Amino acid sequence: MxxxxxxxxxxGLLDRVRQLCGQAADRLPAGPAALVRQAAGSLGEPLRLAFVGRVSSGKSTLVNGYLGRLLAPTDEGECTKVVTSFRFGPADRAQACLHDGSVLPVPLDPGGTLPSKLDVEVDEIRSIEVELSLEVLRDTTIIDTPGLNSVHDENSSRTHDELGISARGNDARGNDARGIDPESRSAAATADAVLFVLNATAHDDERMVLREFRGVSLGLHAAPSNAVGLLTKADEVTMDDDPWAAAVGLAARQSRQLGRDVATVLPVIGLLAETAEARFTESDAAAIRGLAALGQQDREVMLLSAQYFTGFDSAVDPASRERLYTMLRPHGLRRLLAAADEGASGPAMVEALRQCSGMAAVRAEIDRRFRAxxxxxxxxxxxxxxxxxxxxxxxxxxxxxxxxxxxxxxxxxxxxxxxxxxxxxxxxxxxxxxxxxxxxxxxxxxxxxxxxxxxxxxxxxxxxxxxxxxxxxxxxxxxxxxxxxxxxxxxxxxxxxxxxxxxxxxxxxxxx
Ligand SMILES: Nc1nc2c(ncn2[C@@H]2O[C@H](COP(=O)(O)OP(=O)(O)O)[C@@H](O)[C@H]2O)c(=O)[nH]1
Ligand SMILES: [Mg+2]
Structure with missing residues (x-):
């Protein structure tokens, strides 16, 4: 069975909703009718799932970890400042949709990564649309949003106005909600479901966007069934030996605090998911083995800071060490050094990273809550x-x-x-x-x-x-x-x- x-x-339900939208559009005046037609139009599309949160909260890293490819740039490049959607398509390609209605092709770097420099001013771009032949995108479109400090922050509230959301709203305490830019908020509002990316502290502006999303999207269901919080950078929640345990506790607390706005908050280490799925190579594994040859005390000292780590006297060259530090940070390094002590192979190290990233639970939640x-x-x-x-x-x-x-x-x-x-x-x-x-x-x-x-x-x-x-x-x-x-x-x-x-x-x- x-x-x-x-x-x-x-x-059957979607057909009935489509039918009702059609009947309503026929009876309504032009303005509301257009909104209803637009809503009906998106019924046949894959589920739209948006990653939303402050700038540098770790959204793009999570998108890469989830999709298993280095697609969304996580550096300071221009593409980090634009709402980007990743949808299924037969060939890997990207285009920029401009505010004036025109569309420009965007060349992808080898491997499908978006370029760090674009041929057009960033504030002329409404969104970037990437098509990829990734299986996971067949039924789900992933939307990466910029967050605070994007170039749109100060000068563009067009999309928001269209949606009837005030781009400069105030939260319950009257604070100006500047943390997340209008373009990102509008992407959240038009998504079917949202992954809200949080770090150790949840800010008022973040709560406001969540509340907005709830208001715009699910007037019918005043319950946050379509928003999940991700407490990422769980490795940095504390400097203690066991940041994961601390992150689990913190996520549970955030889950209670944000209970009216998100269904749950899950801890995750996006960086380690991205590294496991899309970065870690055999030569990285060899470098880890080289470092594991050092004594326990030396290891603890070198993990104290990036400078110690790359400056330390070791047979592993500094460039490889810098790469390892960026991909793993102290928590991931500790985990892999321990794996190397047990003689782990390269693939076993990747598996260890996958496990400690917490991404499997995030995937399960997305599958169960959203895709199903x-x-x-x-x-x-x-x-x-x-x-x-x-x-x-x-x-x-x-x-x-x-x-x-x-x-x-x-x-x-x-x-x-x-x-x-x-x-x-x-x-x-x-x-x-x-x-x-x-x-x-x-x-x-x-x-x-x-x-x-x-x-x-x-x-x-x-x-x-x-x-x-x-x-x-x-x-x-x-x-x-x-x-x-x-x-x-x-x-x-x-x-x-x-x-x-x-x-x-x-x-x-x-x-x-
Ligand atoms: N330690 C740690 N750093 C992370 C993690 N996720 C992302 N970062 C770093 O945080 C910075 C911002 O990440 P990014 O994904 O670009 O943030 P976005 O602006 O929200 O898209 C980058 O330097 C990432 O390497 C994580 O889980 N742990
Ligand atoms: Mg980003």
Whole structure:
């Protein structure tokens, strides 16, 4: 039994949303109609996933680590200052889309990296679009954004105005939100889902962008099911021997603090993911082995700073050491020196880096939360755009009432329940829903898994057994929904009851 819950019905929902957009566009005045048509147009495209955060927070490094290639420049080059999308295409190529509507080809460096210098002024560019024949991009478009200090920061709020977002908004405390530029914020607002890249300190401006994203994209679902925080540079959270443990604790705290804006915060070391996937070579492994020949005390001293590391007396040449330091920093170096002590091969070192980067958990979260629920996220995005369009003063009362009713109806579609499940999952994994351990485990399983047999804890079981388990589950969780003391636990139980009810429907209704 390998039914993918909901996925098979996804296309039907998208068709219905498309149809509704078409009907609405026919009835609405020109301005709102154009917004609705635009929203309908993006329904057939891959999921748009944006990496957003301050400049130098580590976004491009994460994009490279995620895509497994050195595509997004992480230096000071001009391309770091422009919103860049990476989408699937048969050949590797890039183009710059200018504000005046024209398009210029951008030559890629060998390996597909964007050049550090462009033939056109950066502030004339609206976005760079890169097409790559990477499998992971088939169903997901990745958007890298610049952040603070981009050239657009001071002079361009065009895109933002189009979206009706104030480019110079104030947060709740009246602070001017200058941390993240309008172009990046607008890229976040038009994305279906956002990876919010954070470092050890979360700033007010970052929270504001998150809130904006929530407001623009998911008016229907006031839950942050479509935004996940990534606490990157986890290796630099503390100078202690075990920065990862500290980062896990910090990410959990940020997750609680930002709970209204992101579903969860995961620690990650983007740099080590990028190095593992796209930089580390056999000669780097040989250099690590050369350094591992030094005594323990010498090693600790050389790891104290970049200068010590490259200036140290060693058979490994300084240029190789500088490269290693840039790619690994002290935490990665320590990890690989330890691996070398155990006789690790080059590929084993890459595997060690991969493991300590935390990227596997990020991938799993992206798969489970975003790629598996892409249809619901895209439908929610389009419906939210339609809701915003019909709220315009130009729209007459009866059209607005008709559209709002139709949007609500589609919001009740079983596929859309996937977003409720993600919201409930956040309540479970953050510990906000007070339930006994066994119920929490079951809740996490039902909410996180997408295959019917796994959700029901009966991998490989036949239809009758699954249906019986789903029926029992409905009864049990209905009781919990009525009796649990914590309101959030009751909320979670209600969501699970509907999930299991929908499983009964999918399995064929009546109990055998
Ligand atoms: N120590 C450490 N440095 C990182 C990490 N990720 C990125 N960096 C460094 O931070 C700087 C900015 O990274 P970049 O990805 O260009 O940031 P962006 O402006 O957000 O795209 C670069 O020098 C990266 O090497 C990380 O996980 N750990
Ligand atoms: Mg960047």
């Amino acid at each position: 390998t039914t993918d819950s909901g996925a098979d019905q996804g296309e 629920r892409a249809v619901a996220l895209k439908a929610a995005k389009a419906l939210a755009a339609m809701a915003a369009a019909v709220s315009s003063a130009e729209v007459d009362h009866s059209t607005r009432a008709w559209a709002t009713g139709a949007i609500d109806d589609l919001g009740l579609d079983p596929v859309m329940h996937g977003l409720e499940e993600l919201r409930a999952l956040s309540l479970v994994s953050s510990g906000a829903a007070l339930l006994p351990r066994a119920q929490l485990d079951e809740a996490a399983r039902v909410l996180a898994e997408t295959r019917t047999d796994r959700r029901l804890g009966l991998p490989g079981a036949g239809r009758d057994a699954l249906l019986a388990a789903a029926h029992q589950g409905v009864q049990r969780w209905t009781a919990i929904a009525n009796t649990a003391i914590s309101p959030r636990a009751r909320d979670v139980a209600r969501v699970i009851t509907r999930s299991l009810d929908l499983e009964c429907d999918r399995l064929g209704g009546e109990q055998p």
